[in-house]
Amino acid sequence: MSTSPVKLGLPSVHGYAGVMSDFVYFVGSSLDGYIAQDDGGLAWLDKFDEVDGLGDSYKAFADGVGCVVMGGGTYEWIRNHHPGEWPYKVPCWVFTHHEFGTDDGADVVLVRGDVGTFAGELRRDAGEKDVYIVGGGSLAGQFVAAGLIDRIVLTIVPVALGGGVPLLGGSPLAVPADFTFEGLTERAGAVELRYRRAA
Numbered sequence: 001m002s003t004s005p006v007k008l009g010l011p012s013v014h015g016y017a018g019v020m021s022d023f024v025y026f027v028g029s030s031l032d033g034y035i036a037q038d039d040g041g042l043a044w045l046d047k048f049d050e051v052d053g054l055g056d057s058y059k060a061f062a063d064g065v066g067c068v069v070m071g072g073g074t075y076e077w078i079r080n081h082h083p084g085e086w087p088y089k090v091p092c093w094v095f096t097h098h099e100f101g102t103d104d105g106a107d108v109v110l111v112r113g114d115v116g117t118f119a120g121e122l123r124r125d126a127g128e129k130d131v132y133i134v135g136g137g138s139l140a141g142q143f144v145a146a147g148l149i150d151r152i153v154l155t156i157v158p159v160a161l162g163g164g165v166p167l168l169g170g171s172p173l174a175v176p177a178d179f180t181f182e183g184l185t186e187r188a189g190a191v192e193l194r195y196r197r198a199a
């Protein structure tokens, strides 16, 4: 384990002249708009990993990702539930006020502050690839509120939880009105819905 450097509200690099990547919130949700149970439980969602094709969709998306972004809650959940199995090969930016450690080999930077402050750096880090907003809902909601999410890929599974961690940190199932529905894929009752922010 090693300790990462902490960046506190550094100014972003604006005016990046390369190919523009998308900021994408790629997420799985219950029928009633929750991305985890109150205790962080994801077993209700994980069982759909076995559905043919669902994993392929994530793999195709992940191949086009240049950096990942998550909140401290999600970071903690991953490290508690998959110790020593850091899942990302690309740089990961974690928004948190904690001084978390990192798994060996994980490229993780801890930041805090207004998400918009970091948009330029995230885009630069991703290069020509996409910025993957992993979640959770609280952090993704801040990116949406800042007008920084270009696409939402929302896989809804046919399970109702009745409560838990909301999709965007506010009301469950609230894909913002300025997003246009682009298409869907259905597999064994799980529906992948794809949205893009109107230009």
Ligand SMILES: NC(=O)c1ccc[n+]([C@@H]2O[C@H](COP(=O)([O-])OP(=O)(O)OC[C@H]3O[C@@H](n4cnc5c(N)ncnc54)[C@H](OP(=O)(O)O)[C@@H]3O)[C@@H](O)[C@H]2O)c1
Pocket (backbone or CB within 6 Å): 026, 027, 028, 029, 034, 035, 036, 039, 040, 041, 042, 045, 070, 071, 072, 073, 074, 075, 077, 078, 095, 096, 097, 098, 111, 112, 113, 114, 115, 134, 135, 136, 137, 138, 139, 140, 142, 165, 169
């Ligand atoms: N279903 C899915 O596809 C999916 C995807 C992702 C996550 N999840 C689940 O969602 C749950 C976590 O979601 P969540 O919404 O509760 O938490 P989260 O968004 O992962 O993290 C929220 C925490 O991050 C820190 N934070 C957020 N914004 C910040 C900012 N701008 N600056 C500094 N710190 C900031 C704050 O905590 P501190 O300051 O205390 O660090 C905040 O309480 C986990 O159970 C995870 O497994 C599910």
